[in-house]
Amino acid sequence: IEDQVMPKKCGHLSGKEVVPVEEMVKKIVMAVNSRRSEDFLIVARTDARGVTGIDDAIERARIYVEAGADIIFPEALESAEEFRRFAREVRAPLMANMTEFGKSPLLSVKELGDMGYRLVIFPATTFRASMMASKRILEIIRDKGTQRDHLDLLMSRSEFYSLINYYGYEEEDRRVDSIARGLLERVKRSAGLKI
Known part of the structure; x- marks a missing residue:
C-alpha cells in the first residue's frame, strides 16, 4: 500500500506527491x-x-x-x-x-x-539484464545476418531444457498417458465396450 498521490510515478523520479x-x-x-x-x-x-x-x-x-x-x-x-x-x-x-x-x-x-x-x-535486475542480452544479440543478427558465431552468448538447448525441467514433463506425460490408457481399458472391459 503506497502513500503516493495517483497517478503513481516511479519512486526514483521527481515530481511525486504523497497523500496526507x-x-x-x-x-x-x-x-x-x-x-x-x-x-x-x-x-x-x-x-x-x-x-x-x-x-x-x-x-x-x-x-x-x-x-x-x-x-x-x-x-x-x-x-x-x-x-x-x-x-x-x-x-x-x-x-x-x-x-x-x-x-x-x-x-x-x-x-x-x-x-x-x-x-x-x-x-528490474533480471529484466534489465535480459533486455541488454537481447539487444546485443539482435544487433549482431542485424549487422551479420546470423547468430552462428555468437552461440556462446546463448543458453544451450540442454541448459534450457534442464532449467524448465522439459524431460521431467515428458516423463510425467508418459506416466499419465499410461494411467489413462489402463483406466480406459478397465472401463471398456467392465462395460463390455468394443471402442
Whole structure:
C-alpha cells in the first residue's frame, strides 16, 4: 500500500506527491480489517523521502506501523546512512529496493541485513539484464545476418531444457498417458465396450 498521490510515478523520479498521513492510515486500517489470513502481509511503502524529506518518511513509517502495517518499505533513500538511520528509528520489519540507476545506492543483501532490513527486492535486475542480452544479440543478427558465431552468448538447448525441467514433463506425460490408457481399458472391459 503506497502513500503516493495517483497517478503513481516511479519512486526514483521527481515530481511525486504523497497523500496526507490520515489517508494512508485509513488504507492500512482497511487492509488490516480486511485481512483473512495471517499469511497475508501488509507492506506500507512511503515515498515521502523524495517529497518531504527523510524526517517525514521516518515519522510516517512509525505511524504506519502503529496503524497495523507488517513491513515498511521506504522508497528511494539516498545514502547508506539514510538506510541505517531509517532502520535505527523505525522499529519494524523493513524492505529495501535495490533498483539500478535510481536514487538509492546499491547495497548488498548482507549490508542491508546487517542494518536490519529483512526483505530486499531487485525488481528490474533480471529484466534489465535480459533486455541488454537481447539487444546485443539482435544487433549482431542485424549487422551479420546470423547468430552462428555468437552461440556462446546463448543458453544451450540442454541448459534450457534442464532449467524448465522439459524431460521431467515428458516423463510425467508418459506416466499419465499410461494411467489413462489402463483406466480406459478397465472401463471398456467392465462395460463390455468394443471402442
